[in-house]
Amino acid sequence: MEQSKLQEILKAGSLEEILGTAVPYPKEIELKGELTKDMVEELSRIKGEPEWMLRHRLRALELFYKLPMPKWVVGVEELDLEGLVLYSKPEIGNEVRDWDDLPENIRRTFERLNIPEIEKKFLSGLTAVFDSESVYSKLKEEFEKKGIIMIPMEEAVKRYPNLVKKYFGRVFPAGEHKFSALHHALWSGGVFVYVPKGVRIPFPVEAFFVIGSALEGQFEHTLLVADEGSYIHFIEGCSAPMYKGFSFHDGMVEIYAHKNATVKFTTIQNWSRNVINFNNKRAIIEENAYVEWIEGSIGSKITYTYPSSILKGEGARTAQYVVSLSNGPFLKDTGAKTIHLAPNTSSKIVSKSISANGGINIYRGLVRILKGAKNSTSTVSCDSLILDEKSKAYTYPHNQIDEPTASIIHEATTGKLGEDKLFYMNSRGIGEEEAKSLIVLGFISEILEGLPFEYVEVLKRVIELEFSEVGGVG
Amino acid sequence: MNMLKVEDLHVKIMDKEILRGITLSIGEGELHVVMGPNGSGKSTLALTIAGHPRYKVVKGRILFEGEDITEMKPEERAKKGIFLSFQHPVEVEGVKVIQFLQRMLKNLRGIDEVEAYEIIFNAVEELGLDSSVLSRELNVGFSGGERKKLEMLQAYLVKPKLLILDEPDSGVDVDSLKVIAGIIDRLHREGTSILLITHYGRILEYLNAQRVHVLKDGKLVASGGIELVKVIEEKGFAAVEEYGAV
Numbered sequence: 145m146e147q148s149k150l151q152e153i154l155k156a157g158s159l160e161e162i163l164g165t166a167v168p169y170p171k172e173i174e175l176k177g178e179l180t181k182d183m184v185e186e187l188s189r190i191k192g193e194p195e196w197m198l199r200h201r202l203r204a205l206e207l208f209y210k211l212p213m214p215k216w217v218v219g220v221e222e223l224d225l226e227g228l229v230l231y232s233k234p235e236i237g238n239e240v241r242d243w244d245d246l247p248e249n250i251r252r253t254f255e256r257l258n259i260p261e262i263e264k265k266f267l268s269g270l271t272a273v274f275d276s277e278s279v280y281s282k283l284k285e286e287f288e289k290k291g292i293i294m295i296p297m298e299e300a301v302k303r304y305p306n307l308v309k310k311y312f313g314r315v316f317p318a319g320e321h322k323f324s325a326l327h328h329a330l331w332s333g334g335v336f337v338y339v340p341k342g343v344r345i346p347f348p349v350e351a352f353f354v355i356g357s358a359l360e361g362q363f364e365h366t367l368l369v370a371d372e373g374s375y376i377h378f379i380e381g382c383s384a385p386m387y388k389g390f391s392f393h394d395g396m397v398e399i400y401a402h403k404n405a406t407v408k409f410t411t412i413q414n415w416s417r418n419v420i421n422f423n424n425k426r427a428i429i430e431e432n433a434y435v436e437w438i439e440g441s442i443g444s445k446i447t448y449t450y451p452s453s454i455l456k457g458e459g460a461r462t463a464q465y466v467v468s469l470s471n472g473p474f475l476k477d478t479g480a481k482t483i484h485l486a487p488n489t490s491s492k493i494v495s496k497s498i499s500a501n502g503g504i505n506i507y508r509g510l511v512r513i514l515k516g517a518k519n520s521t522s523t524v525s526c527d528s529l530i531l532d533e534k535s536k537a538y539t540y541p542h543n544q545i546d547e548p549t550a551s552i553i554h555e556a557t558t559g560k561l562g563e564d565k566l567f568y569m570n571s572r573g574i575g576e577e578e579a580k581s582l583i584v585l586g587f588i589s590e591i592l593e594g595l596p597f598e599y600v601e602v603l604k605r606v607i608e609l610e611f612s613e614v615g616g617v618g
Numbered sequence: 619m620n621m622l623k624v625e626d627l628h629v630k631i632m633d634k635e636i637l638r639g640i641t642l643s644i645g646e647g648e649l650h651v652v653m654g655p656n657g658s659g660k661s662t663l664a665l666t667i668a669g670h671p672r673y674k675v676v677k678g679r680i681l682f683e684g685e686d687i688t689e690m691k692p693e694e695r696a697k698k699g700i701f702l703s704f705q706h707p708v709e710v711e712g713v714k715v716i717q718f719l720q721r722m723l724k725n726l727r728g729i730d731e732v733e734a735y736e737i738i739f740n741a742v743e744e745l746g747l748d749s750s751v752l753s754r755e756l757n758v759g760f761s762g763g764e765r766k767k768l769e770m771l772q773a774y775l776v777k778p779k780l781l782i783l784d785e786p787d788s789g790v791d792v793d794s795l796k797v798i799a800g801i802i803d804r805l806h807r808e809g810t811s812i813l814l815i816t817h818y819g820r821i822l823e824y825l826n827a828q829r830v831h832v833l834k835d836g837k838l839v840a841s842g843g844i845e846l847v848k849v850i851e852e853k854g855f856a857a858v859e860e861y862g863a864v
């Protein structure tokens with residue numbers, strides 16, 4: 145039965161069973177060593193890019209050399225870029241029209257995660273990225289006919305240069321910081337999505353990212369343009385098998401929501417615990433448009449992610465839901481940024497962090513309301529759940545309001561799983577691990593409610609495994 | 619055979635000895651009452667029998683159906699058939715009552731979620747409780763009476779062999795008291811052995827108690843029949859000390 149894969153995941157006895165262990169696979173091209181102009185030129189040549197994109201990369205590389213390491217970044221001492229494969233193209237047959245056209249090992253990786261089945265049942269389209277390349281990308285025919293574009297980023301650069309040029313690097317410029325510069329110099333893989341005026345995509349589209357081996361860098365670029373009055377829900381999933389050594393992810397998402405458009409962008413990140421994860425996510429939101437971020441960080445060794453919304457047009461709205469789990473010796477440095485530029489804009493930030501078994505969560509938030517953004521409102525709530533004495537949560541909210549008619553509400557709570565709460569659960573036959581996963585799932589239930597059923601089921605299982613005795617190691 | 623046997627139990631919290639040699643046994647199907655002034659150690663006794671890790675047994679032991687459970691984890695004790703109705707049930711944010719009860723029934727009685735759902739709704743109706751509590755978060759913002767009634771619903775669902783009730787009657791109004799006493803009596807008639815901690819004699823009017831024990835400063839100072847309750851109510855705890863522990 146088709147059903148079996150989901151059932152298998154729900155019955156999995158350990159996280160390792162879900163994530164899998166890395167197996168060697170043939171690679172067509174690898175670029176590694178010192179990050180030089182030559183390497184970037186070589187990358188661009190391999191991709192057969194137009195000149196303007198090569199120039200874009202080289203400008204970004206210059207910025208990378210010049211920019212200092214951000215002060216708030218810790219844990220990147222281990223990050224020796226020269227030791228990483230910065231571009232890795234797995235060996236894939238010529239034309240991939242279907243899952244069956246992919247090499248077995250790669251196909252299996254996605255099957256293990258139930259991706260093909262979810263695609264069939266729930267999605268309007270799917271792009272799968274393995275290492276540095278999009279290996280599969282398909283939009284259901286009915287949506288293609290409506291003029292929706294969903295293709296690998298590289299292909300978009302060639303086929304729709306004018307459309308891409310208009311947005312690429314304009315929402316999240318290379319010069320923002322060292323890692324955005326690095327990203328723009330080396331970007332590879334990812335997806336370009338364009339939703340035409342007034343078109344609404346009823347089911348989500350998904351991009352799924354896998355880093356197949358250790359000592360790799362992944363720099364995929366997602367650009368999503370929602371034209372006036374359109375609607376799209378984009379889901380981003382990330383996974384990596386367990387391996388020795390670490391890998392580095394420095395991805396970017398740029399969203400442009402035109403007037404009256406609605407974009408929901410959901411990320412469920414469950415990298416294996418060897419990945420250092422750096423995200424650059426930003427949306428520009430025009431008049432009366434709405435962008436909702438759900439940023440769920442479960443896996444990785446270290447994660448830095450702060451989805452950002454720029455409320456550019458009057459009446460623009462955004463909601464940012466940030467959920468971070470640090471279970472074990474891991475760090476999640478997450479948060480949200482919102483800039484109100486226009487009148488009557490509103491933002492809502494909900495952060496929920498869970499720290500257990502020595503895990504650390506840091507929330508960094510920024511809300512800026514500029515002068516002239518009249519009657520704008522913002523609500524920020526940061527809840528931390530700390531499951532034991534060894535674990536920690538810090539919150540650094542920062543609000544800057546230059547408009548006298550604007551208002552901001554900020555709330556923060558810290559919950560602890562005290563001895564008495566745990567004992568109460570124990571006395572009803574619910575052991576420590578089960579009690580923790582129940583409390584964690586309850587803590588984030590408000591956010592889970594917004595996700596499709598199959599994702600919620602898998603997430604619940606992953607969280608249960610996190611707190612079972614065999615799981616939560618990596 | 620005794621359902622519960624507590625032998626020369628000494629219990630410490632941090633470095634303070636709270637229980638200083640308690641001996642007590644409850645036969646199958648019996649209902650025993652424990653009374654005593656505030657701070658005498660009644661809750662400590664209840665929580666120790668249920669296995670709270672904060673309460674360290676430094677001497678003596680606890681036998682349940684003849685088995686030594688002194689070192690057993692609380693969830694294991696619950697699975698053996700011990701249920702504690704808390705004096706102060708804690709709030710557990712995020713966890714829905716219905717979901718919690720389903721989990722409890724699965725773990726303690728091996729009932730799957732779907733069947734449990736039905737059992738829970740039937741029980742709520744049977745006991746005349748308000749089903750709206752089921753969709754609330756566990757004990758969060760509950761009044762005293764709501765909390766105590768939820769404890770009773772749980773006990774009724776679990777059908778334990780030994781039910782320990784820590785002041786099920788405090789902080790509840792007269793109507794709730796009747797409901798609560800009714801559930802206790804029902805479980806008692808169905809064969810559950812009960813250790814009932816209470817401050818007031820009131821609830822006993824609805825129940826058929828066999829014995830009364832009086833606790834003071836961590837020691838049992840009197841044990842006797844139900845008539846002790848009247849003496850306590852009229853003359854205070856000091857008056858019963860002359861009865862002595864039996």
Ligand SMILES: Nc1ncnc2c1ncn2[C@@H]1O[C@H](COP(=O)(O)OP(=O)(O)O)[C@@H](O)[C@H]1O
Nearest residue numbers: 631636654655656657658659660661662663672
């Ligand atoms: N968590 C605790 N930490 C320190 N002392 C405690 C704690 N719980 C109870 N005690 C002490 O133990 C004694 C008995 O308390 P308790 O068992 O709650 O009494 P009762 O239920 O009879 O009112 C009291 O002196 C109380 O102060």
Ligand SMILES: [Mg+2]
Nearest residue numbers: 660661662705
């Ligand atoms: Mg008490």
